Amino acid sequence: MSYCSYQFSLAILALLPLVSGHGYVAQVAIDGTDYYGNVPNADPVPSIVRQINDVAPVKGASNPYLNCGQDAQLASLVANANPSSQLQFWWKGGDGSNWPHNIGPIMTYMAQCVNTTCDQYNSTNAEWFKIEETGLQPGNMVWYQQNIMNGGPANVTLPPTLAPGQYLIRHEIIALHLANEMGGAEFYPSCTQVNIQGDQSAVAPASDEVTFPGGYSDNDPGIYDPTIFDTPVQYTFPGPAVVPFAAANTSSPTSSNPSSTTTSTPVPSSTASASGSGGGVQCQVSTAQTAFSMYARQPRSVSRVMRRWWESLTSLS
Numbered sequence: 001m002s003y004c005s006y007q008f009s010l011a012i013l014a015l016l017p018l019v020s021g022h023g024y025v026a027q028v029a030i031d032g033t034d035y036y037g038n039v040p041n042a043d044p045v046p047s048i049v050r051q052i053n054d055v056a057p058v059k060g061a062s063n064p065y066l067n068c069g070q071d072a073q074l075a076s077l078v079a080n081a082n083p084s085s086q087l088q089f090w091w092k093g094g095d096g097s098n099w100p101h102n103i104g105p106i107m108t109y110m111a112q113c114v115n116t117t118c119d120q121y122n123s124t125n126a127e128w129f130k131i132e133e134t135g136l137q138p139g140n141m142v143w144y145q146q147n148i149m150n151g152g153p154a155n156v157t158l159p160p161t162l163a164p165g166q167y168l169i170r171h172e173i174i175a176l177h178l179a180n181e182m183g184g185a186e187f188y189p190s191c192t193q194v195n196i197q198g199d200q201s202a203v204a205p206a207s208d209e210v211t212f213p214g215g216y217s218d219n220d221p222g223i224y225d226p227t228i229f230d231t232p233v234q235y236t237f238p239g240p241a242v243v244p245f246a247a248a249n250t251s252s253p254t255s256s257n258p259s260s261t262t263t264s265t266p267v268p269s270s271t272a273s274a275s276g277s278g279g280g281v282q283c284q285v286s287t288a289q290t291a292f293s294m295y296a297r298q299p300r301s302v303s304r305v306m307r308r309w310w311e312s313l314t315s316l317s
Helices: 003-020 145-149 287-297 302-316
Strands: 023-030 033-036 077-081 086-093 106-112 129-134 154-157 165-175 186-196 272-274
Touching (some): 023 077, 023 186, 086 165, 086 186, 129 154, 154 165
Antiparallel strands (some): 106 129, 106 165, 165 186
């Protein structure tokens, strides 16, 4: 292998942690019952989580994929839930490892699946209302997202008075490790399909609803934040306020110990339903620039990057 080939391979290897740093919702638990999401771009199996086709983040507040994630597809199942149901969202890195980021908020929105069931609902024009937002742990030094990096889930309690019906739950992590530059924020939205039971009556006022895209701007405080690394952190959540009938909810935002949560079990068929239920000066291009441009043009899954890396090595040797 030539010197340039060796340097190129080192540069690609250095970028692999960044690629695995992208991720998705791999599992959702509702009152202790586990539902599994599909690996992005894999052959889908029945799920309540809308499958995305890429582990890369959504970039830009006007990106249409801000709605439910990268090219998110309708899921075939809708899970039953109740007022005050306890939900857990398990995030994984693109290579199946723990979620890799630890800077930025976790937020949860809901939207009614209007005039149809959620497995048939096009959410492009959905009206979303916020039911929770989780930021910094006491002391304003460590984000709750750190607990997800440690292997724990994000915990969400559904509003106790939410009107029954079919809803999408949009659970979102915003990674802010690049947010000191305009457009640097990384959005990771995920949509889960549920059917809320009961006879409650609370609905979100129109003034508290937003669309995605439309709910954020790239220069919003909390999305573009030049002081994100200053401590103690002073942070402003983007988007609308939490709706009043959800604001009174109290729950642990994230679980830091994965062993304290529910054990994974197969999805019971009765709980979800379908259809309505330096040196290389002699190289022509610097190895670091070559590696970065390859990554930036093709923000794909780890397996694809690994394949391209191997092909590049064999062609250079």
